[in-house]
Amino acid sequence: MAMYESDHTKFMREWLAQHPEQAAEQQKGRALWWDKPQDVRAQGALEQAKVPVKPYYYDSNH
Template sequence: MKLTKQFQLYESDHTKFIRELKAKNPEMEAGQIAGRALLWDKAPTSLAEQDKTKESRVSQQAYVYQNKL
């Protein structure tokens, strides 16, 4: 779908805000990348470590709040 020239030049308020914020704080993007690496980007685990994790997992009953008598 081809947009008209009028809509191609449109920029939302949110986009403007983010662009201005990044222009004022150029180090912010590096901080975001570092934060993502800290929380989400993990090193791949080996197959031996995956097997060890599976074997050490404790099975849990279906309904954990009910005590077996």
């Protein structure tokens, strides 16, 4: 059984095969927006600083 592949996915595969220089540009864009170094200590401090949310936010009696 063949796996479904959308027209957009097919287009992007063909386009990237025809324009290999865009792979490096794609990685630069990804690094700019998504690939950030993670600080485990800072994440732990943020987790500990969280304040629990009330079950019903507008109820002032709880």
